[in-house]
Amino acid sequence: MGVEGDLFHEPSGEVGRLLPRSAGDAVAAASRRSNVVMSARWATNVNGWLLLLPSAVLLVTFTHYPAVATFIGSFFSTPKGARPAVFVGLDNYQAMIEDPIFWQALHNNIIYAVSTIPLTIVLALFMAVAVNAKLVGRSFMRLAFFTPTVLPMIAVANIWLFFYSPGYGLVDQVFSVFGVPAHNWLGDEHTALACLIVVAVWKDAGFFMIFYLAALQQISPNLSEAAALEGASRWYFFRRVTFPLLMPTTLFVLINAIINSFRLIDHIVVMTRGGPNNTTALLLYYIYEVGFKFWDTAFAATLTVVLLVLLAAMALGQFIFLDRRIHYQ
Amino acid sequence: MKWLSSLVGMAILALASTAMAADVELSFYYPVAVGGPITKTIDGYAADFEKENPGIKIKAIYAGTYQDTLVKALTAFKSGEPPDVAVLLSTDMFTLIDEDAVMPFDPLLQSDADKAWAKSFYPAFMENSQTGGKTWGIPFQRSTIVMYWNKDAFKAAGLNPDKAPDNWDELVAYGQKLTKRDGSNVSQWGVEIPSTGFPYWLFQGLTTANGVRLMNDAGTETYFDKATVIEALQYWVDLSRKEKIQPTGTIEWGTTPKDFFERKTAIMWTTTGNLTNVKANAPFPFGVAMLPEHNGRGSPTGGGNFYLFKKMTAEKSAAAIKFVKWMTTPERAADWGIKTGYVAVRPDAWDTPALKQYVADFPAAAVARDQLKYAVAELSTHDNQRVTKALNDGLQAALNGTKTPEQAMKDAQQEATRILRSYK
Numbered sequence: 001m002g003v004e005g006d007l008f009h010e011p012s013g014e015v016g017r018l019l020p021r022s023a024g025d026a027v028a029a030a031s032r033r034s035n036v037v038m039s040a041r042w043a044t045n046v047n048g049w050l051l052l053l054p055s056a057v058l059l060v061t062f063t064h065y066p067a068v069a070t071f072i073g074s075f076f077s078t079p080k081g082a083r084p085a086v087f088v089g090l091d092n093y094q095a096m097i098e099d100p101i102f103w104q105a106l107h108n109n110i111i112y113a114v115s116t117i118p119l120t121i122v123l124a125l126f127m128a129v130a131v132n133a134k135l136v137g138r139s140f141m142r143l144a145f146f147t148p149t150v151l152p153m154i155a156v157a158n159i160w161l162f163f164y165s166p167g168y169g170l171v172d173q174v175f176s177v178f179g180v181p182a183h184n185w186l187g188d189e190h191t192a193l194a195c196l197i198v199v200a201v202w203k204d205a206g207f208f209m210i211f212y213l214a215a216l217q218q219i220s221p222n223l224s225e226a227a228a229l230e231g232a233s234r235w236y237f238f239r240r241v242t243f244p245l246l247m248p249t250t251l252f253v254l255i256n257a258i259i260n261s262f263r264l265i266d267h268i269v270v271m272t273r274g275g276p277n278n279t280t281a282l283l284l285y286y287i288y289e290v291g292f293k294f295w296d297t298a299f300a301a302t303l304t305v306v307l308l309v310l311l312a313a314m315a316l317g318q319f320i321f322l323d324r325r326i327h328y329q
Numbered sequence: 330m331k332w333l334s335s336l337v338g339m340a341i342l343a344l345a346s347t348a349m350a351a352d353v354e355l356s357f358y359y360p361v362a363v364g365g366p367i368t369k370t371i372d373g374y375a376a377d378f379e380k381e382n383p384g385i386k387i388k389a390i391y392a393g394t395y396q397d398t399l400v401k402a403l404t405a406f407k408s409g410e411p412p413d414v415a416v417l418l419s420t421d422m423f424t425l426i427d428e429d430a431v432m433p434f435d436p437l438l439q440s441d442a443d444k445a446w447a448k449s450f451y452p453a454f455m456e457n458s459q460t461g462g463k464t465w466g467i468p469f470q471r472s473t474i475v476m477y478w479n480k481d482a483f484k485a486a487g488l489n490p491d492k493a494p495d496n497w498d499e500l501v502a503y504g505q506k507l508t509k510r511d512g513s514n515v516s517q518w519g520v521e522i523p524s525t526g527f528p529y530w531l532f533q534g535l536t537t538a539n540g541v542r543l544m545n546d547a548g549t550e551t552y553f554d555k556a557t558v559i560e561a562l563q564y565w566v567d568l569s570r571k572e573k574i575q576p577t578g579t580i581e582w583g584t585t586p587k588d589f590f591e592r593k594t595a596i597m598w599t600t601t602g603n604l605t606n607v608k609a610n611a612p613f614p615f616g617v618a619m620l621p622e623h624n625g626r627g628s629p630t631g632g633g634n635f636y637l638f639k640k641m642t643a644e645k646s647a648a649a650i651k652f653v654k655w656m657t658t659p660e661r662a663a664d665w666g667i668k669t670g671y672v673a674v675r676p677d678a679w680d681t682p683a684l685k686q687y688v689a690d691f692p693a694a695a696v697a698r699d700q701l702k703y704a705v706a707e708l709s710t711h712d713n714q715r716v717t718k719a720l721n722d723g724l725q726a727a728l729n730g731t732k733t734p735e736q737a738m739k740d741a742q743q744e745a746t747r748i749l750r751s752y753k
Contacts, residue, residue, distance in 0.1 A: 080427055080428065081430075161583065165581075168591050187576070187577075187580055275525055275725050276578065277726040293718075294715045295403065295714075296715075
């Protein structure tokens with residue numbers, strides 16, 4: 001029977017062998033040519049590995065090797081000119097703990113993540129439900145919600161830079177209708193980070209909406225009809241049926257939102273460059289600054305290790321704890 | 330078969346001749362995004378140079394912003410394939426020296442004519458190009474800060490539209506007349522001095538006028554906590570918080586020209602490099618003036634220099650110096666200045682017919698040149714970006730009111746001293 005399993009589950013280049021699908025045929029064929037199968041299985045393995053090779057090479061070259069090299073690099077000093085890198089143990093980590101800007105960047109990033117993630121998800125879900133209903137101009141609404149996603153982040157940031165301009169910017173013009181005085185949104189330490197959070201939410205919500213919309217369309221209309229017959233309110237139906245059915249999508253969206261909140265910094269480069277006085281410096285932006293402005297590559301590697309560990313811990317946590325509570329169909 | 334052998338012969342000949350013609354190829358990193366008028370100008374220069382100097386090919390590589398170009402050039406250097414020639418910020422001199430990436434021009438300039446050429450540039454531009462008795466950069470696209478004012482706004486406020494504020498007190502007095510308030514809202518500010526990205530550069534326009542320098546020539550010491558520096562910062566902060574003629578908080582560098590065009594501010598400080606932009610977009614008559622004086626006058630210089638990278642063969646470095654000289658002849662410096670708005674880098678360029686004509690038609694173009702005699706080096710030290718960041722953070726904290734000017738500059742100085750301790 002083991003042979004039968006092999007024939008069924010292993011892909012093979014030899015199409016003819018897969019054709020006798022019934023168990024009897026397969027066993028008969030296998031016993032007749034067992035030695036051929038042995039070498040065929042070896043060929044299958046090689047074939048499989050060869051198919052995997054291109055992506056494996058790419059992954060190792062651009063993901064795994066750099067991660068390992070970064071980890072090793074964080075224990076060495078930065079080579080400068082004629083001075084080669086030397087092993088310094090935990091010196092870089094010590095310097096990092098003493099660096100107030102690192103702590104501020106981490107603090108900023110946590111605020112940024114904790115605000116953008118729930119806001120984006122709630123907004124995406126709300127928009128998806130809205131454009132899933134039978135409305136006039138539904139396609140137009142979908143397009144409108146999705147547009148921010150299509151624009152490159154650099155373009156978005158440049159547009160928002162002018163939205164936030166004190167006085168004549170869109171934000172101030174709208175507020176002036178209600179008699180709110182002009183405000184220097186990006187130039188004030190108290191509002192700059194919030195302004196960037198708004199941009200991120202605006203940019204990502206439309207993207208996540210698409211996933212929710214796709215998931216909503218998969219939900220059978222029978223359920224809502226049955227619920228309507230039972231007299232369930234729409235909110236009750238959403239809370240007890242729709243939302244649980246959307247949980248796999250929510251997990252996917254959540255992971256992406258978390259990664260984005262640590263990964264997307266294009267708008268910071270355009271809008272504030274981490275200022276005023278580091279109030280909008282996120283971790284990755286600070287890594288860029290240390291690595292490619294200060295050329296302190298070892299210290300940048302140390303900061304990167306922290307970022308990697310943070311992200312890995314969060315991804316693991318999500319897969320282990322959240323996954324158990326999610327109902328897959 | 331005779332045709333075959335003659336064909337082979339021709340092919341060998343062709344190969345040999347291309348090999349001979351392409352014996353020196355110089356890679357040239359230039360900080361601009363691909364496309365646009367500047368790329369075309371540089372391509373045109375490279376083509377003309379190749380025509381006049383057969384045997385040398387220029388491979389121009391357009392690498393984005395100054396910051397991107399530095400990143401690309403240094404990364405290429407570290408991976409063993411450095412550029413031969415590059416235009417990079419003059420303030421990156423110490424960074425490039427510390428990385429052991431560039432070589433001085435001096436060993437390549439042996440003849441008297443060569444030595445005279447090295448002295449033909451404005452001394453203010455050479456301050457950021459020389460250290461330790463050696464010349465590491467040759468000025469190419471350089472700028473200073475100037476003051477632009479809206480003549481209509483001056484007229485409306487009852488001021489002489491043809492006279493800019495000439496000193497700090499006048500700037501405040503004019504600013505108070507120019508600031509238009511209705512209730513708690515301000516529809517037009519008196520002045521904007523931008524403070525994002527590189528606030529230290531604009532701050533130098535104030536410290537220089539207050540007669541103080543921010544660092545020593547060796548780039549190993551800074552003087553951020555001197556009383557005169559704190560005084561200059563106090564003045565900047567007061568423009569917003571005491572006199573209320575400038576918006577509070579930091580002012581975005583990128584949108585300042587737009588504020589000016591939209592009449593949100595009557596006066597702005599920005600680079601001479603914006604001259605062509607303002608000329609094209611200001612919907613009102615405008616003037617250009619030197620920065621106002623206090624205990625003196627002055628502005629920092631800015632912009633990019635030519636650098637020669639190490640690891641070049643003697644043949645290549647000879648070609649490279651030829652190229653740099655060719656790019657900085659008076660005629661070309663004049664042409665480059667007219668096309669871009671940068672200050673032509675040598676006095677004799679201003680005597681060329683082309684530039685004379687241009688200045689006669691557009692006198693504002695000469696303001697930056699006249700200001701050069703008061704100009705000082707842009708802040709540049711070892712570990713430059715870290716030190717300037719310490720100062721930038723302090724300036725932004727003071728402008729935001731989270732620190733007093735005194736506290737902000739003391740903290741910045743302490744941080745700079747810590748960073749520079751290993752270069753003493």
